[in-house]
């Protein structure tokens with residue numbers, strides 16, 4: 001088998017070829033750009049086939065209609081534009097099948113310009129990223145586009161703008177383009193990767209894919225990291241940055257289908273009702289959420305706080321909501337750079353966006369049973385409130401369980417609104433109706449409730465004085481504090 005594999009490899013290497021495109025350099029399709037994780041390795045198309053174009057938006061020309069074309073080595077295009085070396089510069093790069101004219105690009109430009117007057121460059125390479133071409137061709141083309149991005153940024157050195165003060169934001173294949181550009185430049189300040197493409201990149205050499213050496217700060221948002229084979233997850237799940245954010249575990253996002261069959265059905269329905277965009281909204285639902293999260297984060301009052309944790313499972317169980325030092329936690333999205341020292345994999349939860357925003361505040365809720373108490377069986381729900389909001393009713397248990405004396409049940413819960421100082425806690429007990437639990441107590445005996453706000457790190461304790469809560473009953477605790 002191994003010798004067969006070696007023979008197969010040898011044949012392919014023998015068919016390797018190289019293309020050179022003037023000042024962009026030469027590109028070959030042999031290893032490391034070919035291998036078991038990239039069995040089909042195309043040569044990139046010529047620059048005139050890909051048709052890459054760079055456009056500038058600033059506060060003076062903020063819309064798609066007013067965007068101005070910038071061309072490397074063409075001072076006339078710069079002097080005719082609103083480009084200014086005194087502003088921060090950033091760039092947005094789209095992925096496979098998209099273009100710089102997609103709605104999400106304009107939404108992101110709007111938010112970036114709302115935050116500050118910047119040179120926002122959008123990259124158009126849609127002709128090299130078409131659905132009618134092949135995915136492996138688009139993958140190959142990212143190398144040429146990356147070289148063109150590096151060429152433009154190098155040329156901007158004439159205007160005192162360099163990689164050292166440049167931030168590239170790339171979605172999917174656009175994140176991999178940012179990696180190539182950063183690798184070439186060697187001094188890029190920041191790359192934000194929005195669900196960086198997985199197929200043909202995972203498992204490849206760092207030269208072939210985005211990695212932390214491509215910029216001084218690489219922050220990654222993972223939203224569709226389930227495996228491509230079997231579940232059609234389009235983004236990588238592997239940590240590839242200085243800091244990697246895994247909202248909702250980074251695999252399936254709230255409001256999106258989490259299995260292939262329902263995804264395929266929804267894609268068909270979307271195609272029939274809303275054409276290609278409708279199909280894509282279903283097929284790539286989780287993959288596109290990275291765009292929404294980042295765009296919202298630019299001016300969001302809610303901080304998208306993210307916490308280091310061993311796993312999302314542990315995070316959900318309430319074990320990781322502490323930020324012991326200023327570099328322990330980070331913020332997903334635009335403000336990640338403000339937490340430069342925070343490194344590694346970070347977890348957070350979001351809403352499904354149905355109320356117009358995804359960001360949420362995290363709370364660790366702990367409910368402690370009295371000791372001793374009659375053994376009960378069922379579920380415990382908690383709602384709490386403060387001066388600025390009240391949460392939904394949230395289950396602290398998982399399913400109907402045997403509730404034991406002296407035991408603390410805990411969970412991480414989220415609220416779209418910040419509650420402020422917690423002043424009231426409502427606890428409800430729902431007794432198990434299972435025949436197996438027929439002899440369990442009719443009530444649950446509560447000792448205390450503790451709430452820790454993840455964002456402020458403030459803690460609140462409510463002593464319940466061994467209150468018995470009957471099936472279906474809700475009790476309210478109002479006095480925070482005390483020794484219990």
Ligand SMILES: [Ca+2]
Pocket residue numbers: 179180183206207208209210211213214
């Ligand atoms: Ca790299």
